Amino acid sequence: MRKKIVVGNWKMNLLKTQAESLANEVVNLLRHVDLSETKKVILSTPSLYLNKISELTGKEKFMFSCSQNIHHENSGAYTGEISAERIKSVGVSYTLVGHSERRAYFDETNELLAKKITTALSQNIVPIYCCGEQLEDRRLENHFSVILTQIEEGLFHLSSDEFKNIIIAYEPVWAIGTGETATSDQAQEMHAFIRSLIIEKYGNDIADDLTILYGGSCKPSNAEELFTCPDVDGGLIGGASLIAEDFVNIVKAL
Numbered sequence: 550m551r552k553k554i555v556v557g558n559w560k561m562n563l564l565k566t567q568a569e570s571l572a573n574e575v576v577n578l579l580r581h582v583d584l585s586e587t588k589k590v591i592l593s594t595p596s597l598y599l600n601k602i603s604e605l606t607g608k609e610k611f612m613f614s615c616s617q618n619i620h621h622e623n624s625g626a627y628t629g630e631i632s633a634e635r636i637k638s639v640g641v642s643y644t645l646v647g648h649s650e651r652r653a654y655f656d657e658t659n660e661l662l663a664k665k666i667t668t669a670l671s672q673n674i675v676p677i678y679c680c681g682e683q684l685e686d687r688r689l690e691n692h693f694s695v696i697l698t699q700i701e702e703g704l705f706h707l708s709s710d711e712f713k714n715i716i717i718a719y720e721p722v723w724a725i726g727t728g729e730t731a732t733s734d735q736a737q738e739m740h741a742f743i744r745s746l747i748i749e750k751y752g753n754d755i756a757d758d759l760t761i762l763y764g765g766s767c768k769p770s771n772a773e774e775l776f777t778c779p780d781v782d783g784g785l786i787g788g789a790s791l792i793a794e795d796f797v798n799i800v801k802a803l
């Protein structure tokens with residue numbers, strides 16, 4: 550069954566005490582919201598805080614912690630990196646893979662991301678695979694082909710059984726941190742396109758169960774409209790996830 554999910558991506562923000570108080574506030578506010586197996590909340594925090602935040606979310610039935618990145622190897626001489634095996638050991642069950650900021654600033658390619666996806670799955674970590682086009686791609690009407698390539702090269706090496714354990718997040722790069730949100734029609738159009746690719750490759754049942762999140766200037770004022778689109782199954786939230794009340798209001802929009 551398809552799951553509805555809201556993920557807060559804190560990026561490289563918050564000091565330790567701020568991170569802990571935000572997480573506590575979110576946990577407390579969410580006690581009044583009906584979460585369930587098919588309506589979950591995930592906090593993607595700086596890696597330094599994953600241990601602590603996992604302890605907090607671990608006490609809540611439908612809240613989870615998430616890494617913002619992993620290395621493509623499980624262990625070894627990779628100074629400064631974190632891996633699926635290590636985040637697993639502190640209670641983390643999700644990781645972002647291929648966020649556009651990692652693609653842009655750390656030159657992550659689809660080929661590398663495909664390896665990270667496989668490594669995450671090998672440790673039972675659910676990868677949230679991010680895809681999204683640049684503004685120029687959309688201007689040139691190349692956005693569908695950019696997403697097609699990102700999905701094919703990043704994910705289509707997976708078997709059907711493996712694919713059942715992934716989440717996709719569509720984040721148009723021009724909407725990230727800009728205040729410019731994709732319209733609900735634009736989001737729905739791309740999400741339906743992504744789902745059609747999955748139908749073609751893995752069949753109807755797997756495509757129907759796949760959670761596809763929207764990310765890019767999602768906030769309390771537009772979340773409900775976005776989330777009512779039939780192929781938008783929740784959100785990957787940046788800026789608004791740093792304010793407990795805004796984040797929880799976005800969760801309520803689910």
Ligand code: 13P
Pocket residue numbers: 558648720724725726727728764765766767785786787788789
């Ligand atoms: P904003 O919500 O700040 O636009 O960020 C979106 C994002 O990049 C989440 O991963």
